[in-house]
Amino acid sequence: MSNKPTIHDIAKALNIDSSTVSRALNNSPRVTLKTKTKILEKAQELGYKRNVLASNLRKNVTNTLGVIVPRISRYFFSSAIQGIEETAYLAGYNVIICQSLEQLEREQSIVNGLVEKRVDGMLISISMETLNYQHLDIVKNNGIPLVFFDRHCNVEGNSNVLIDDFKGGFDATEHLIFQGNKDIVHFSGPNELEIYKNRLAGYKAALKKHNLPFKKDNIIVTRLMEEDGFKSMQSILNKNDKVDAVFSANDMAAIGAIKCIKECQLKIPEDIAIVGFSNEPISTVIEPALSTIDQSGMQIGKTAAKLILSYIENKQIPETGETIVLKANLIERNSSKRN
Amino acid sequence: MSNKPTIHDIAKALNIDSSTVSRALNNSPRVTLKTKTKILEKAQELGYKRNVLASNLRKNVTNTLGVIVPRISRYFFSSAIQGIEETAYLAGYNVIICQSLEQLEREQSIVNGLVEKRVDGMLISISMETLNYQHLDIVKNNGIPLVFFDRHCNVEGNSNVLIDDFKGGFDATEHLIFQGNKDIVHFSGPNELEIYKNRLAGYKAALKKHNLPFKKDNIIVTRLMEEDGFKSMQSILNKNDKVDAVFSANDMAAIGAIKCIKECQLKIPEDIAIVGFSNEPISTVIEPALSTIDQSGMQIGKTAAKLILSYIENKQIPETGETIVLKANLIERNSSKRN
DNA sequence: TATCAAAATACAATCGATTGTATTTTTACT
């Protein structure tokens, strides 16, 4: 089929055995230096390239990580992927990227595909539709290390790399309270997802600490797209004139809200103050600049990659998972700072 | 090593040959329906999963595309990757993503790695340092189809998916001229890159058409990061008070320029009008909203993926490459529209 | 020089699926 030289060609040319060639190319101490150089020269001469497929089959590894995210083009995820790729590259691993597009069914089929492809490890940030986790059992059953990042599930024994969503939610809300706001709406995401649960819990805790009443009506659950934020804001402005602040569980919805408020000729933060979550680049550009919780996708990605690489290299997944929680810091900008 | 069932286990259990099992699982017409169902049932019973590594070795394919971009987290690239992934997924392919981080050396090593890994096809948007292309020869030499997208190189026989950079540059510049601007600066990127050459050429052509003089000093070449745009704008404001508009070869630099202009208390577009390039989401959020050339990463990605998949499926790379040029349309926003 | 341990290399099985060819079984027709 192809004319690519193999170790057998090298062996034949030098009248030695292919096992010796293989060992020489892998720099095994079992081959004498003289033979090694002879073999390396011949390999060079023939333009030999190792067939990774054959090697992988024999060794049952792929030097590949599988990564599943809801959507690659979301800044948070693309920067997480960037961190994963950089870390994996340094360790000699490649990264297969897949996107669930927030669909459970697709996530399931991707998981199966990656297991079939024998990735050495898997990193996942689950979709908004992922409310049960059976489709992930297959990963563990096949002995493939699995690390969740950001969007995880609350299951004992999993390994996760997260940011401190509770503290983020708490700080964001408390900051709004410090600025004198009393009636704070929270834009939340699907509340089956841990991250949104925890941000909401932080919000509640801050209200409680400062003796502000928790109103069920002040929680608006959507998918937190920009349009969702816009519409949510519209409905607030239509029915309740007491709301003086919004804590949005992500930046995109916050930006939708800002656009809505500006269209209504209201002032930010004087009429409505806003805090977002994620510190996407866009948050420094909108006017007023959006206060938000800094969540470095890059750092999460790097941490998650390091964690899974450690499992792979040690050939052992800890029985009880590890969870690494990264700091989430409030960045105060003009969308919430009253003078 | 592992206890995973193979076709041999199925064969043994049914007292037939493994070749028949293989054919049955691949739905070959050479196996009778009765045997097929028997085999499928047994496979199900044993929890058989095909070993893709073995299959790949034998068939010498990987069902994997390699993608190289300068940086994953740039919106244009992440949306191109999104398009590539979606298209590849539908065709049953996975996508390995690598980033050159604008470094030639790293790009070289990535290319070698992907060739070694035997990807079935490769998509690349070259780095800013990529001024010669020898490291790409190995791709063709190994019979791997290669498609450039966006950042390509001007080499006969390559296949490319591009947008119409010349027209984009021309339209952006002419639009500024129509708005009454007479002294238009152009922020350009490394002029070895075709895309920047072409955008510049479009700029020049528009000036010429409208009998405006081309001034060498009005071309500022940087890497077009946001800081570059900021600094370039600073130096313009410091030395030349006649400049009335900027056409930036990307949005990030344009945004840097806008920030600089606003800091200097000048008005956009009254004092300086600005047009960017790419239509990144951020361009709708900045104030004033940035006029720009719409360049859908998603569409470029999808088109490029379709093109390379066609080469792979047809097992033939056209001798003389194909180049697909997608439309680039001007979007007029407030950063350039004078009333 | 003979002997033995150590070093270097060869042998051969293996990873698991695929596929061209050979053989057996079935089917159809005289």
Added chain:
DNA sequence: AGTAAAAATACAATCGATTGTATTTTGATA
């Protein structure tokens, strides 16, 4: 029933590298 053609299945090599074991070679020592 006998035979040829067609269908189904079995055999065996192959993809290319890896690795445990066996064999040969080297070299040191008596």
